[in-house]
Structures are given as C-alpha cells and as structure tokens.
Amino acid sequence: MAQVLEFKLPDLGEGLTEAEIVRWLVAVGDVVAIDQPVVEVETAKAMVEVPCPYGGVVTARYGEEGTELPVGAPLLTVAVGGTGAPEELAEAAPGAAPTVGETAAESAVSSEYSGNVLVGYGTAGPVARRRRVRHAAAKAPAPAAAPVAAAAPAPVAVPVAGPVPGQEGPVPVISPLVRKLARDRGIDLREVRGSGPEGLILRADVELAIAALERPVAAPAPSPAAAPAVAPSPAVASAGERVPLRGVRGAVADKLSRSRTEIPDATCWVDADATELMAARAAMNAAGGPKISLLALLARICVHALARFPELNSTVDMAAREIVRLPAVHLGFAAQTPRGLVVPVVKDAGTRTAESLTAEFARLTEAARESALTPADLTGGTFTLNNYGVFGVDGSTPIINHPEAAMLGVGRIIPKPWVHQGELAVRQVVQLSLTFDHRVCDGGTAGGFLRYVADCVEQPAVLLRTL
Template sequence: MTDYPIPSAETGSSGQDGAQAVERTFVLPDLGEGLTEAEIVAWRVAVGDEVGVDDVVVDVETAKATVEVPCPHAGRVVTLHGAAGATIEVGAPLITVAAPAAGPSGPGTAESGAVLVGYGTGNATLARRSRGRAATAAAAGGAPRVLSPVVRRLARDHGVDVRAVSGSGPGGVILRRDVEAAAGNGTATSNGTPVAHGAATGGVEPAVLPAPPERAPHPAPSSQSREPLRGVRRAIADKLALSRREIPDATTWVDVDATALVEARDALRTAAPDRPVGLLALLGRITVAALTRFPELNASVEHDGDDLVLVRHRSVGLGFAAQTDRGLVVPVVHDAQDLSTAELAAELARLTDAARAGTLTPADLTGGTFTLNNYGVFGVDGSTPIINHPEAALLGVGRIVDKPWVVDGRLAVRKVSQLSLTFDHRVCDGGVAGGFLRYVADCVESPLGLLLDL
C-alpha cells in the first residue's frame, strides 16, 4: 500500500448560520499501478450529509478492482462531482465538503495526512476509529458501513435486508456467503421477517448503501443490446488482445491418471481437518515444484526499445483464474515457492473469497509470473487458453472423471484428467515445455514423488 498526499483545494463560503466556512475539494487520488481513471460505482453520501475524516464516500471501479475511497476532510457535503456510472480521471474533482473556518486555536476540522485507496487511511487513529465503529455497530445489531458493490448487488437481487445479516468478515463486514445464507433460510428477505426501521440499531437508521441508478440503454434495434466495455471487462479485453498480438503461443497436452492425487487430498483432509487442502492447492504445489525444475517458464518477454528482453523471475507469483460476477480475474499468490502446502491452500482460499466478494486489492491482482487455470470446474475436458500477458505460460487442468485406464496390464476404472500447457514459443522450445508438462503429469499420478524434492 502507498500513502498518497491529500489532493484538495480550498475556497471560502458562508454557511446557513452566517458563519464563515471553508470548502475543500478532494480530487481522485493516484490509484497506483499506472491507472489513470476510474468509474464511479456508487456514492456512499449525498449533498448535505455530514462526513467525518477518512469516512468512505464512494466506491469506484478501476481496471484492476473495485475500491473504496475515503475523504480526508470532515464537514458537510457540498458537491458530488460525477454521477454513478461516470468515468473520472485521476486528479479530477471528486467531492467538495464545507467545514467551519479555522479558529484562534487552530483549524476548525481535522483532516488525515494520507489517503490509501481501497484501504482507508493508514494512521493509527483511523484504525481505532474503524474498530470502534464496527464494535458499536455489532453491539447495536446494525449492519456494518462497509459493503462491497458485488455483495450489495447480490443482496438486492435476492431481496435480502442487510440490516438483519450478521457479517462473518473482519470487523463484522458482510461477505457474499453471508448474503447467500440469509437468502437460503429466508430470515432476512422481504418474504421472511424484515427488520423494522430503527429496530436493529436502537432508532438509528443503519448505513445501507443505495443501489446505483440504472444506466440509460444505448439506442438500438429491439433484437440487439449494446453495452460499452468498461472497468474490469475492458481491461480483460485489452489484455487478451495484447496477448494474441504479441505472443506466438503453442499448446501441448497429456491425459493423466489423477486417482492418487484425489486419494492424497482425501488423506490430508482426514489427517488435518482444521487445515483443509484441496486439489487446486496440490496442483499449485506441483506447479511451483515444476517451475523450480524448469525456470525457463517462470519468465516474461519485455520490450526495450527495438529489442526484446527475456526476464527470468527468481520468485513465483502463482496466479489462478477465478470466475466472478464481474468477470474473470486472476488473483496472485506472491512468493508461492516459500509457502508450505497448507499455507498455499489458505492463501488460495483467502483470495478466492475476496474475488467472489469483490474485495481484491490491486496488489492481489498484480505480480503474477505463471498462471494455473482449473477450467475443469466448468465441466470441460480440455482448452487452449490465452496466456496471461506478459507471462510465458499457463497450465490448464480439465475435469476429473472416471474412465477406463490400463494399470499394470489390466483394464481398470480410474480418475482421469487432461493437462494442457500453453507456452510462449519465444521463451522455450517444445522440449522444455514437454519436460515441464511431463513432470507435472508424473507428480499428479504419483504425488508422493514430490517428497524427493522437499
């Protein structure tokens, strides 16, 4: 995370009681990762509302993720510079608040010294204030202030009253699984027993975020619909097109007997039920071991003027494809080579939950050096995926199904899967790619063989 200076401007004005007030305009701060613009998803405040220092005032969607933007100034909201759905550039006015002018003893309002986009501000006072607000809300039975856009939309679609939902996330934050559970048992839906106004908060209306207004459809014939590619969907489209233009890719594949891998997963779950390890974690561990043996594939090709430069990475940023309501995202497990299998499983679970809840940070989505794609969850056997630019390769895993297989000269029913490796032919030749895939296949068929390399 990076501290950004407060971008703002001040003007003088008079309040309704005649007292001199200072208007402070907070502009969209530098979002990092080379991002230059963001789309307003939903405002948390309206004109006339009072906001405190570092209160989250708006959700914005960048090409990387949906993030919450806090305002470093306290006061009354005077202007919201842009409606939901509008795209604004970094440095453009975002919100203007009016606060009492400075008195003899100093400034009339407090302000924070930095803005951490997507995380609030980083000072200890804010951390204590956030914990205090969460504790107060939890004690009163009310909903927490922080509610991601994806979770909010899910609650709206299922008719769930978030005031009656207990959040299982940090500080009582409502996650996707909380809304789905509430919708399943009907206790928090409009068809169940909704909470009366003020009942859960002792007469204080909880901070339930309003739904963003519907966007006007683009005029089109009745047999068509048109929607501009924006935010994450636009970023995905640009990246895939870039990969197709720049990377001369090739794909090789092999069928494997995954029976022993499934048995290994079951044995680990029995041995350590409190530290669940799934097939994706085992495949991730195998992938990291294979990259140690074949470092040519843990690389990328970069442009240096007219020259192409091969960059080999010392650490493994293991990305994995995750399908969400907002589209396909690739969270990254950083320094995967330093994690145990249980630690890798825990990090995969954390990133998967964050992807589904729409709370991935830009840091969670960058720094990948190799991608693992378990497209078998969609019920398909094989695929020739597009490499996640600028990486050099992508390992795909098909569904695991019972098939006839020859074992020691006899026909048996085994759990069979197809593995595929799509690789940048500029980085390596077929021999290296085939060696990598064969090693992965051998480890899938005999996962105990990994012990020889640990």
C-alpha cells in the same frame, strides 16, 4: 471562516487511470470526518472505497453513480475550518444550516488534512458517525459546473414499488450487481421499496420492479378495418444490445487482446491418471488438521516444475530484446466472479506449504466473491494455474495472462477406462494443458515441464525427490 476545498479522484496506483462511481457513501450536506470513505468506485482491478482527507461539510458531489471519471477529476467539495457557525456553513454551502437543536460547537468541522488518499488498503482511524445538515427552504441556483445536487433526478416510474417518501442521499443497496441490474434495465432505485433489513433493496425487489414495467397492458381489440402492425425496420432489428466494455470486463478485454497480439503462444496437452494424487489428498485430510485442497497440491507441483524449468517463470522485454527470468513464483489462479474473470495472485507460492496455500486460495477466492480484492491482490503474477475443470469441461486452450510466459490448465477429474499395470481399469483421469510463450522456450522445454507435472499427478512420490 470556513474554506471550501476540492477533493479529486486520487491516483489509484497499479497504472490505473480511471474509475467508475458505483455508490456514493455521503450526500450533499453530510458532515464527514477525516479519512471517512465517501464513495465506492470500481476500477479495472477491484472495487474500492475512497477516503476523503478533509473533515467538514459536503457542499457538492461530481458525477452520478455509473459515471466514469479519470484520475484527477473532481469528486466532491468540502467546507472545512471556521467555528461551524450557521452563517459560515451557509456561506460555504448555500442553503445549509445546522440541524435544529445542534449547537455551533457540535456542528464545527475539522480543518486538518490527513493526506491518506491511498485506495484499497484501509484508513488509519475510525469512521465518525455522519450527521445530517438540514437544508433551508430557499436554495441558491446550481453553479455552471453542475455538480451532483442533493435532489434526485426525475425517476422512472415503477408501478410495483411506488415512491419511497423522504428517501435522500445514498440508496440502500449493498450489492453492485443489484445496482447494475437496475441501471441496465432503466430502474430508478429511489423508486424501489426494499424488502431487506432496514429497507435494504435486494435483487428480488429490482426483478419485481422490472416485471412490473414489462407487464403487457391490455389493449382494445382492433377493428377489422385496422391497419396491420408495422414490422420494425431491419436497421433497428439488427442493432442489438450494446454492453459497455469497462471496469473488470474492459480490463480483461484489453489484456486478452494484448496477449493475443503480442505473444506467439502454443499449447500442448496430456492425459494423466490422477488416482494416486486423489488418494494422497484423502490420506492427508484423514490424518487430521486443516483440510488440504486439490488446488493447493497442484500449486505445489507447479512450483517444483518451475524450479526445474525456470524458462516458464519469466517475461519478455521486447524493447531490450531480453527474456527476464524471475526469481520468485507468484502464482495466479483464474477465478470467475459476478463481475467477470479475475486472477488473484498468491505471493511467494514457492515458499508456502500445502496448508498455507490452501488457506491463501480460500482467502482470495472469498475476497473475489465479495468484490473485496485490492489492486495488490491482482497484480504481480508470474505464472497462472487455471482450473477450468470446475465448469465440467475436459480441456481448453487458454490465453496467456500477459505479461506472463505460461499457463497450466486443469480439466475435470472423472472416472475413465485406463490401462493400469498392464490391465484395463477404471481410473480417475484428468487432462492437463500448457499454453506457453514460444519466445521463452521451445517445445522440448514445454513438453518436459508438462510431462513432469503429469508424472507428479500420477505418482505423488516423485515430489519427494525434490523436497
């Protein structure tokens, strides 16, 4: 006899308590294997796929795409066990029956339970191919709990695309940005015909649909006696667009607000001549082997500076009224992504070479662009390196990444007039800034740290004294 089991949104770890449904990977009636990903969700940390610990037939889904669910809320129900006979599947999932030509043995489902519900770290086994269970013509009425049914809601008409015949289940969209664009502009993706491979819906397809909706409709010319147009009321005109603060953007807002509220921060800065550092990097890369990034060299400088000024690699426990100096440097770096600002963390940066740091920065940056960072990649930082020079700006007073105690900012490196060896010359100049928690140290320590960093930038040979 088949048994219907409810799978709830699991504990996502890292203190996360909710997640937004981005994309369903299965539909009602699909046969799923144990540990098969069934839904893609966005948390405040990352975009992850949630594997289901049951194998069986999906009988209901809870929550539309874009819905935010708390941990412990029902995600879907699965009919497991039994022989897979048609009458058992029909009893477990009303209206469901095996596909024509499919034997009872082929449609049987496993009653095992894997227990693998850890999100963002992969699953143990291969994912089985999904089989579609065809629905009978007559369907039982939906239960009062109103889970998401197989039928799609009434779509918004999109003249440019027209209906896509027979489209069921997950919409062929990979990019969460495309899905968000459609949701924000009121476009039903089930009505958009994709121009990508195998019908994949691209951003251009959604923009074309938006343009069709916004295209003005020709109206007859008004008669002289027609009343003048009524201007919108001030209340409507001043309402403005409201953008929900959730997901990554909501997490950033919460963290920055907490940082500003709790940390008495101060900022100091200095201009430095980076000509010698740029020459040293060029010499390293000319010698062969993997290329060394400028960010990796700055990271090495930070690590050595923190060894000399450990006060800045710490956090504050106000409940115990203690400063906790941390034994290892886990270096975060600010990365701008389509989903917002994230801070991936290079673990044990103090033990890595310039080559290792370059490779890890590249890996984490690519994962950030692909929205593939795991919660573990985004937590545990002790100090942040913020290279805002990539945006073409010289300086900034960044907000500390709570609960860290400091952040080093690096502006753009550009040719400027500079007094070098007593003469005016054109040199590669960069502005460095340090924002620090004034509870962990005073200005003398912060100034000493920043001056040491600037000395290493100006004279990379200074690092040889501490290697």
